Structures are given as structure tokens and as C-alpha cells.
Amino acid sequence: MGANRQSLHAEPLVRHPQHAEEAWQMKRLWGATASYTAGGTLLRTQWESGLAPVPAYLIDLSGIAELHGIHDEADGNWRIGPMTTLTSCRSHLGLQTAHPLLTEAVRNIAAPSVRNLATLGGNIVSAVGDALPALLACNSVLQWRTEQGITDQALTEWLEAEQLQSAWKERLLVGIQLPRQTSISQTKRILAYHKVGRREAFTPSVVTVAINGQLGDDGIWRDIRIAAGGGQTRPRRLEHTEALLMENPSNSPSLAVVYQSLLAEFKPKGDSFASADYRRRTAANLIVSELWKAAKRLTEER
Amino acid sequence: MSLDQYAAPAVHLMVNGQDMTIDVAPSKRLLAILREELGLTGPKRSCEIGRCGACIVLVDGAPINACLAMAYQCAGKHITTVEGVAQEGEGELDPVQRAFLEEGGFQCGYCTPGMVITVKALLSHTPDPNEDEIEEALSGNICRCTGYGGIKRAIKQAVKWRNGY
Numbered sequence: 329m330g331a332n333r334q335s336l337h338a339e340p341l342v343r344h345p346q347h348a349e350e351a352w353q354m355k356r357l358w359g360a361t362a363s364y365t366a367g368g369t370l371l372r373t374q375w376e377s378g379l380a381p382v383p384a385y386l387i388d389l390s391g392i393a394e395l396h397g398i399h400d401e402a403d404g405n406w407r408i409g410p411m412t413t414l415t416s417c418r419s420h421l422g423l424q425t426a427h428p429l430l431t432e433a434v435r436n437i438a439a440p441s442v443r444n445l446a447t448l449g450g451n452i453v454s455a456v457g458d459a460l461p462a463l464l465a466c467n468s469v470l471q472w473r474t475e476q477g478i479t480d481q482a483l484t485e486w487l488e489a490e491q492l493q494s495a496w497k498e499r500l501l502v503g504i505q506l507p508r509q510t511s512i513s514q515t516k517r518i519l520a521y522h523k524v525g526r527r528e529a530f531t532p533s534v535v536t537v538a539i540n541g542q543l544g545d546d547g548i549w550r551d552i553r554i555a556a557g558g559g560q561t562r563p564r565r566l567e568h569t570e571a572l573l574m575e576n577p578s579n580s581p582s583l584a585v586v587y588q589s590l591l592a593e594f595k596p597k598g599d600s601f602a603s604a605d606y607r608r609r610t611a612a613n614l615i616v617s618e619l620w621k622a623a624k625r626l627t628e629e630r
Numbered sequence: 631m632s633l634d635q636y637a638a639p640a641v642h643l644m645v646n647g648q649d650m651t652i653d654v655a656p657s658k659r660l661l662a663i664l665r666e667e668l669g670l671t672g673p674k675r676s677c678e679i680g681r682c683g684a685c686i687v688l689v690d691g692a693p694i695n696a697c698l699a700m701a702y703q704c705a706g707k708h709i710t711t712v713e714g715v716a717q718e719g720e721g722e723l724d725p726v727q728r729a730f731l732e733e734g735g736f737q738c739g740y741c742t743p744g745m746v747i748t749v750k751a752l753l754s755h756t757p758d759p760n761e762d763e764i765e766e767a768l769s770g771n772i773c774r775c776t777g778y779g780g781i782k783r784a785i786k787q788a789v790k791w792r793n794g795y
């Protein structure tokens with residue numbers, strides 16, 4: 329049991345920097361022997377399962393004021409501090425209105441007692457968190473403290489490149505930006521988020537999908553972002569399918585083509601609980617059913 | 631940069647209304663502190679990875695898995711375990727505890743301390759929860775023997791007593 333096992337590990341030293349700069353300097357100094365620690369919920373799971381060793385130092389980010397809070401900025405963008413708990417994201421009324429995809433995603437992560445500790449930053453840096461598809465569909469930008477100072481990076485780019493960049497391991501996530509959603513005239517915004525697990529609630533994800541689009545009154549998608557992930561699959565945008573949709577009117581025949589495109593484009597990882605093929609089909613079914621529902625609602629309203 | 635200035639001092643906590651300073655490793659889990667250092671065995675040790683809810687306690691009024699939280703994360707905070715739920719000195723159970731007892735909300739009782747804490751937290755911010763709110767609140771508390779019917783009945787009874795109807 330974990331409490332017995334704990335005595336077998338060396339006890340890490342915990343440091344409490346007050347500024348992002350100090351935290352980053354500590355990580356540079358100690359490298360792989362130190363971990364930034366946010367809520368510690370994922371780290372604990374990794375330590376207990378032996379996926380990661382307990383490091384010599386924990387760099388506790390909780391005392392760094394600039395990493396906390398949800399801000400509705402003057403230009404219409406939202407900026408969320410990475411140390412914001414999932415509970416705070418979920419219950420923030422302004423965020424619920426401006427970015428319901430994110431608050432819905434967060435509602436689907438773990439359970440309230442875990443969400444009271446767990447942070448949005450920790451979910452992002454895990455690279456497989458269930459908030460990621462929603463953040464991708466909102467075109468989010470990450471702000472990092474790096475060797476070059478504060479650097480902005482599109483979330484899509486970070487997810488694609490992170491595994492290959494060992495130097496990035498020392499970067500400190502200092503902000504998450506959700507750009508203002510611009511509305512195109514004569515369109516309706518369509519949002520959908522689905523997480524499929526092996527139980528109804530409090531379950532690891534098998535497939536997670538998010539859609540953020542604007543469907544024209546003429547049935548043509550003027551703008552659409554589709555993201556999929558789940559399990560150990562790094563979420564990513566399905567850009568080929570997005571382009572296909574924006575070229576074609578959203579009606580039943582073309583949905584068959586869209587379905588095939590999704591099957592070809594989404595490449596999830598399988599495991600002993602759910603094969604890659606099962607995950608691919610589940611994602612394609614979820615996405616196509618949402619597109620179909622959007623088209624049907626449009627026809628009914630005409 | 632002198633790093634020693636960042637080391638955490640001994641941990642100061644307020645547990646069930648009592649102020650205390652404990653000399654423990656800052657990364658020690660709250661569950662181990664409560665059970666092993668303070669003899670509070672109400673919070674139960676089960677999965678130890680946040681999945682079952684048997685160890686849930688209130689930290690500044692919010693339910694937290696004591697098996698996940700580390701000592702330094704609780705520094706300066708108010709911790710309430712199931713032992714501290716009933717009003718001190720009144721010798722009576724909290725309405726939530728009484729409802730679990732009277733409505734058959736437990737069988738072996740292993741999950742009950744965590745359930746009671748979770749329901750206390752739910753009713754403190756949502757005094758009259760609907761079915762969805764109850765399910766979401768309880769989603770991190772697993773009971774392997776009662777079945778959730780009795781637990782939900784207990785919650786509904788606690789709501790009635792609390793709200794005086």
C-alpha cells in the first residue's frame with residue numbers, strides 16, 4: 329500500500345518560490361532531479377505506479393501569485409493562470425459563458441475532491457489531459473518562461489513538438505490564453521465536447537472529442553475546429569477533416585465522406601482495454617453525429 | 631540565490647478546531663499525518679491514489695483526498711475529518727451522519743467517513759441538490775457494498791432535516 333511504500337522513498341525537499349522567475353531558476357539548477365508541482369495529483373499517480381521516480385526536489389508553484397487567476401482581458405481574450413484549480417475553472421461564471429467547451433471539459437475530469445487540488449496547468453503539461461481537446465478547439469496559446477524569456481506558443485504546436493524537445497522540460501508554463509471568439513454573420517456557433525470512458529463518470533478517457541464551429545444559414549461550415557484525443561493519445565486537431573467540411577455543405581451524403589476522413593486522420597493509441605480501431609471509430613461516430621445534429625437543427629429552423 | 635530560505639518550516643494545521651504544529655516531512659501525505667501522527671482513523675486508507683474517496687476530508691471547507699494532499703499543501707489550513715463533523719459539545723450527530731444511520735446509507739461502513747464529508751461539503755454550497763448535483767458530488771466516492779440507493783436516500787433525508795421540512 330502507498331502509505332507503507334512512502335517510507336521506502338527518499339523524502340523530497342519542497343521549495344516554495346514566490347515568483348515564476350525563481351521557480352524557473354530552480355528547475356534550471358536542479359534539472360531532472362526536480363519537478364514543478366502544481367496540485368500534485370498526476371505526480372502522485374505516477375510515483376505510486378512507478379511511472380516516474382519521486383524527485384529529490386519539489387518546486388511548489390502554489391505561492392506564485394502571478395500563476396493564479398482567471399482574467400477577462402480588455403481585448404476580449406481570456407488569460408488563465410496555470411495554477412488555477414479545475415474547480416475554479418468549472419465554477420467561473422464568466423468562463424462558463426465565454427468558453428463553455430472548457431468548463432464542460434473540466435466537469436468531466438476526475439471528481440470534485442480531485443478537482444479541488446488539480447490544476448489546469450498540470451492537466452495541460454500532462455499532454456494527455458481531458459481539457460486539451462477543448463483548449464485546442466478554442467485555439468489556445470500557451471505562455472512559457474523559457475531561456476528566451478516569456479514565449480507564446482500555439483497549443484497545437486507544443487503538443488506536436490514537445491516529446492522531441494528535451495530542452496523544453498525545464499520550461500515553466502506561466503499562462504494559458506483563450507483568444508476572443510469572433511462571430512461570422514449569418515452563422516450559428518456549434519459547440520460539442522464528449523468524453524467516453526469505461527464507466528459513466530469518474531473514469532479515464534477512452535476517447536475525448538471537442539468541436540467548435542460556425543455553421544452558416546446555408547449549411548456550409550464557415551469555421552470549424554475539431555480535436556480528438558483520449559487515453560494515452562496526445563490530442564490533436566483534425567485539420568484535414570476541418571478543411572473538407574469547410575469546402576462542402578453539411579448534408580448527409582457528405583457526412584459519409586467526412587466519416588471516412590476522420591477514420592483516416594485520427595490515429596489513437598490502443599491498449600488492452602480498447603483497441604486503436606475502437607477508439608478511431610468511436611471518435612468518428614461522435615463527431616459525425618454532432619455534425620448531423622447541427623445540420624438537422626438548421627433544417628428544422630429554416 | 632540562497633535556496634535554503636525556501637525550505638518549508640514545520641507544518642501548522644488546524645485539525646477539527648485544534649491548532650497544531652507538526653514536525654513532518656513536507657511531502658508526507660495528509661492521510662498518513664491524520665492516521666499515524668494524530669490517531670484520527672476516521673479517514674480511511676484504501677486505494678491511496680484518489681480513486682475511492684474513503685480518505686476524503688475537508689480542507690478549508692472543500693473536500694480533498696487526504697491520500698493525495700501533501701503536508702505542505704495543507705499548511706495554515708483548517709482540516710475537518712469525520713471525527714470533527716458533529717457540533718462540538720452537543721453530543722449529537724450531524725444531520726448528515728444521522729441520515730446515513732437511519733436510512734441505511736452504509737453496510738460495512740468503510741466508505742462512510744468519506745461519503746459523510748462529501749455530503750457535508752455538497753450541502754454547504756448546494757442546500758437542495760438535484761439528482762445531477764448529487765451524482766456529480768458523489769462521483770469520487772465509491773461504495774462497494776451498500777449500493778447507492780440507501781446513500782441517496784440518506785442525502786435526501788439530510789436535506790429535509792437541514793432545511794426544516
Ligand SMILES: Cc1cc2nc3c(=O)[nH]c(=O)nc-3n(C[C@H](O)[C@H](O)[C@H](O)COP(=O)(O)OP(=O)(O)OC[C@H]3O[C@@H](n4cnc5c(N)ncnc54)[C@H](O)[C@@H]3O)c2cc1C
Pocket residue numbers: 363364365366367368369370371372373389410411414436437438439442445446447448449450451452453454456457458459499500501502530531532533679680681
Ligand atoms: C483519481 C484521479 C483521477 C483523474 N482523472 C483524470 C481525468 O478524468 N482526466 C484527466 O485529464 N486527468 C485526470 N487525472 C490526472 C490529473 O489529476 C489531472 O491531469 C490534473 O489536472 C493534473 O493537475 P495537477 O495540478 O495535479 O498536476 P501535477 O500532478 O502537479 O503536475 C502534472 C505535471 O505537470 C507539470 N507541471 C504542473 N504545472 C506546471 C507548470 N506551470 N509549468 C510546467 N510544468 C508544470 C508537473 O511537473 C507534472 O509533470 C486524474 C488523477 C487522479 C489522481
Ligand code: FES
Pocket residue numbers: 674675676677678679680681682683684685686695696697698
Ligand atoms: S484512499 Fe484516498 S481516494 Fe482512495
Ligand code: FES
Pocket residue numbers: 735736737738739740741742772773774775776
Ligand atoms: S458501506 Fe461498505 S463500501 Fe460502502
